[in-house]
Amino acid sequence: MDPIRESLLKKSKASKLEMRGKIITYFCIGLIVAIVLAIFYFVASKGLATFFTDKVSIKDFLLGKSWNPGTLDKTGKPEVGALPMIAGSFFVTFLSALIATPFAIGTAIFMVEISPNKGSRILQPVTELLVGIPSVVYGFIGLSVVVPFVRSIFGGTGFGILSGTFVLFVMILPTVTSMTVDTLKSVPRYYREASLALGATRWQTIYKVILRAATPGIMTAVVFGMARAFGEALAVQMVIGNASLMPSSLITPSSTLTSILTMGIGNTVMGSLENNALWSLALILLLMSLFFNMVVRVIGKRGALK
Template identity: 70%
Template sequence: MDSITEKIKRQSESTRKDRFGRALSWTALTFIALVVALIFAFVLSRGLNTFIGNKVSVTDFLFGTTWNPSVVNPKTHQPYVGALPMIMGSFLVTFLSAIVATPFAIGTALFMTEIAKKRGAKIMQPIVELLVGIPSVVYGFIGLTVIVPFMRGIVGGSGFGILSGTIVLFVMILPTVTSMTVDTLKSVPRHYRESALAIGATRWQMIYKVILRAATPGILTAVVFGMARAFGEALAVQMVIGNAALMPTGLTTPASTLTSVLTMGIGNTVMGSLQNNVLWTLAMILLLMSLVFNLIIRMIGSKGELK
């Protein structure tokens, strides 16, 4: 009888602990969701105020090519708030850096997982981890003192521009894409490799025809994740791109991105003014693009799970 009573007490205590743990988990989850919702609501309320409160045309804002919020166009009586140069600059440096980084990341990941596993783990893994931990300002300073003068000597001009920003972002996102690609290649089932070799495929045929094809969804996820980081990078790009709010006419001409204009202007405006509202609208575009990147990652991941 005593043993039964003791067992019931232990079960009751275990149930109370389970309920407490469940309540704590739901509280933390609710808090995180609330914080994210508040961030979205705050940024959207500030960003939409440009179109609601200041009566700026959405078309003029997204497709206008002149950025000077403190000056009013005498013909339309609207400020010059064309954000297309910054949007184009952000997309150009993002896509170009991803295009350059992808083959390097795949090659490094294959070396670490398929070609030289021991040397890859001992040599390449610490290098990749070190690159991940370097602060953005260090990348920007190296770009300012090395890449910009190099570009100036090779192609002429000031050396600032989208090409310099692309090189800096390429180095910054390379370890991220590489690490995720390594994890993806390691997740490919071993019997895929064994089956390919068993039917007479060479190692390179096995890598190209089987491993890379099976890992394609994960590699695409890594690339999109790297693009998301590149799109939101501010300080390093600001130091090498030139920060000229002009439509890009070439890869070597000074340009600007959404983040570079934000970091330069947000501290020099008055809250509630038009100049401040348009910057919040740029922040809203950044937030929405981050959401788009995350949705793309989820779509790729859900459709490309390895069986």
């Protein structure tokens, strides 16, 4: 073959490096997908064993109010009602998000619109510090400060949904705040300039223009915060009381899916009804995480369309 033609057809070093990079990239993507599918299969196979192997009714599991897998009720059915834990998880999640959202939006507005210099110099390090604090530290603070505070102000034992809400509020606040800050910074500058040029005040610009333009991103931040709150285990377990009872008030001991899981998963035998029921709770958590991700994607698509 002609040496010139051979040199032209020969792959260059850059093309070989590019091909090698593609192979590594596709391998990593495939590995991640395989790990995710393996996790889904493992949790689903364990969680569905409660219904297919132990013959527990899905309706009784989701709507039952008594959780004591080791005993049978009067009809001979196992007491594996997960409704108290599901209700407790949703209560602390929505209440903590409801409290954290105004604080996060106000902090983000101050950091981006009111005083960017002081915000980045003071509030940014504080927010990053809150993110880095371990869950067990939040739990100890809640046990030492929040529980006595709730007991002295509202009565009761101090353990309950209200204490869990206060702890989760502090835990999800930096997440919602950071994402809200990024959302406000992504609003085009000409939105502000056009609003001010039309005679709007700074607060009118923030409320009528900037916040409305950033609504999809703020909603995404809130959903991410709710996902963090829904899956939090250790800190909530230390302050909620861990009573497998339907929540009758915000100051009575209650439980969440994660608190029951962390307490019971190490004290059961693999393959037993008690263990399978706990895996069913884990399956509910996994499905809820999927639900939160789907909500984020829907909000993101609607925001992109606007």
